[in-house]
Amino acid sequence: xxxxxxxxxxxxxxxxxxxxxxxxxxxxxxxxxxxxxxxxxxxxxxxxxxxxxxxxxxxxxxxxxxxxxxxxxxxxxxxxxxxxxxxxxxxxxxxxxxxxxxxxxxxxxxxxxxxxxxxxxxxxxxxxxxxxxxxxxxxxxxxxxxxxxxxxxxxxxxxxxxxxxxxxxxxxxxxxxxxxxxxxxxxxxxxxxxxxxxxxxxxxxxxxxxxxxxxxxxxxxxxxxxxxxxxxxxxxxxxxxxxxxxxxxxxxxxxxxxxxxxxxxxxxxxxxxxxxxxxxxxxxxxxxxxxxxxxxxxxxxxxxxxxxxxxxxxxxxxxxxxxxxxxxxxxxxxxxxxxx
Numbered sequence: 001x002x003x004x005x006x007x008x009x010x011x012x013x014x015x016x017x018x019x020x021x022x023x024x025x026x027x028x029x030x031x032x033x034x035x036x037x038x039x040x041x042x043x044x045x046x047x048x049x050x051x052x053x054x055x056x057x058x059x060x061x062x063x064x065x066x067x068x069x070x071x072x073x074x075x076x077x078x079x080x081x082x083x084x085x086x087x088x089x090x091x092x093x094x095x096x097x098x099x100x101x102x103x104x105x106x107x108x109x110x111x112x113x114x115x116x117x118x119x120x121x122x123x124x125x126x127x128x129x130x131x132x133x134x135x136x137x138x139x140x141x142x143x144x145x146x147x148x149x150x151x152x153x154x155x156x157x158x159x160x161x162x163x164x165x166x167x168x169x170x171x172x173x174x175x176x177x178x179x180x181x182x183x184x185x186x187x188x189x190x191x192x193x194x195x196x197x198x199x200x201x202x203x204x205x206x207x208x209x210x211x212x213x214x215x216x217x218x219x220x221x222x223x224x225x226x227x228x229x230x231x232x233x234x235x236x237x238x239x240x241x242x243x244x245x246x247x248x249x250x251x252x253x254x255x256x257x258x259x260x261x262x263x264x265x266x267x268x269x270x271x272x273x274x275x276x277x278x279x280x281x282x283x284x285x286x287x288x289x290x291x292x293x294x295x296x297x298x299x300x301x302x303x304x305x306x307x308x309x310x311x312x313x314x315x316x317x318x319x320x321x322x323x324x325x326x327x328x329x330x331x332x333x334x335x336x337x338x339x340x
Contacts, residue, residue, distance in 0.1 A: 003033035003059070004107050005085045006171060008077030010037050010070050014091040015044040017214075022052055022060070024094035024212075031104050033083040034060045036091075037076050040067030071181030071188040078174055084111055085120070086171040088164055088192070092214050093127070099210035103168070106206060117147065118173045118200040124165035124211035139166060142205040149201060150254035161264050164189040165211040173199055182240065186233045190268055195244050197261055198253035227275050234272045235287065239294050241265055246299040262302065266309045269295070273315040274330045277323035285323075288316065 007025055011018055018036070025034055034056075036049040049062040063076055074088055085107055089095060103122060110117050121142065126135040140157040142148070156162075177199040181188040227234065245261050272291065276284045296303040306312055315326045 001030075003083040004031040004104055004111065005087060005168070006033040006035060006077065006081035006083030008035050008037060008074060008081070008086070008088050009091050010039060010073030010077075010088070011041065011045050011049065011091040012039040012067065012070075013041045013043045013045060015041075015048060017092045018045055018048050019052070021089060021091050021094050024097065025089070025100070026056070027097045028059075028100050028104055030059055031108070032059050033081065035077055035080060036060065036062045037073035038062060038064045039069070039073050040065060068183040069185055069188075071185055071191075072183040074181055074188075074192060075183075078171075078179060081171050083171060085168050086174060087168045088189075089211070093165070094212045094214070095210055096208075096212065099208045102208050103206070103210055107168075115147065117202050117204055118170045119196075119203045120168040121162060121166050121203065121205040122168070122208045122210040124163065124213050125209055126215055127212040128215040136209055137163070137166070138207065139205055142203070144205045144207045146204065148203045148205075150203070150256040150260075153203070153256055156260050156263070161260075161267055162193055164192050165213050167193055169196060169200075182236065185236055186230055187237045190237055190264075191240055191244070194241050194261065194264060197257055198248045198251040200257075224275075224278070228278060231272070231275055231284075231287070234268075234275065235291055235294075238265075238268055238272050238291065239298065241268060242295050242298045242302065245302060262305060265302070266306055266311055269306060270311045270315040273312065274326055277315070277317075277326040278330070280320055280323045285320070292316075 005028070007028075009018070009021060009025075014021075022034065022036070025032060036052065038046045038049050046062075046064055053060050053062050061080075063080065065072070065076060077088070078086070099122065103120070107120070121139050123136050123138050126137065128134070139162055141155040142153055146152075174196050177196045179192070179195050181191055242265065245265055248258070248261065269291075273288060276288050276291075292303065292307075295306070314329055317323065317325050
């Protein structure tokens with residue numbers, strides 16, 4: 001029997017939390033095709049994964065591979081997935097049991113009725129360590145429980161842009177768009193949530209708190225100090241997304257989709273500029289300048305539109321004084337939200 005949902009679990013040195021993640025998936029049982037991708041781990045991740053496969057051989061698989069980074073694990077998953085739908089769950093995160101049952105029930109009905117659904121959106125929860133309040137992120141502006149095309153969506157709020165944690169794709173949809181993420185690069189989850197968009201024709205949002213996104217683990221790539229240290233990889237992601245946006249002009253896609261893609265690009269550019277402004281060196285100032293030169297070279301029309309956006313004006317103020325203002329605004333926002 002064909003599996004309903006493939007869940008790819010990229011895993012690198014995940015011995016401390018892999019079992020917790022997989023335990024949250026087990027209630028899905030035989031409807032799931034769980035693929036643990038061991039990305040050349042140096043700890044006990046491989047042994048834990050092998051044991052989990054022995055315990056649940058009918059719906060858990062493991063692929064052991066040389067280290068290639070998060071993107072390479074997702075690429076392997078796209079190739080190997082057997083489910084009608086496809087989701088990525090990072091090994092330090094988890095799914096809600098109630099939410100998983102609700103999602104599987106809905107997807108079964110979609111398949112039974114032969115409904116064409118390319119992308120299912122759900123909520124994700126910022127599961128921040130020691131936080132008293134948990135932020136639930138919902139794709140504001142998308143009507144819930146309704147099958148939609150892009151033209152049916154009047155307004156997606158820019159600051160509630162769709163992240164990987166929200167997304168379940170139809171597996172063949174991401175194969176059709178030839179999604180292949182860069183290897184040995186952090187922050188490629190943004191590309192995962194971006195490149196397929198012009199190929200997505202049908203969308204449904206279910207108000208289900210499915211994904212719990214853990215924040216606070218030591219060494220996590222989204223920690224401020226790590227983003228600053230790895231800012232060149234963020235710049236690579238921005239350039240890749242700009243090229244994808246430019247190339248998407250050749251695809252017959254909705255104006256609503258194109259506007260959303262430009263909004264998303266604005267946010268990612270703003271994030272990059274903010275982290276280049278926190279403790280700017282002369283090299284950081286140079287990188288900000290080169291970033292815009294690169295965007296202009298790839299798509300001068302997009303660059304011109306982006307430079308007039310309010311968020312980018314505030315995060316890309318010139319010189320060290322401008323960086324100081326951008327940094328203060330960032331600290332204010334992160335302090336209010338308790339997130340970076």
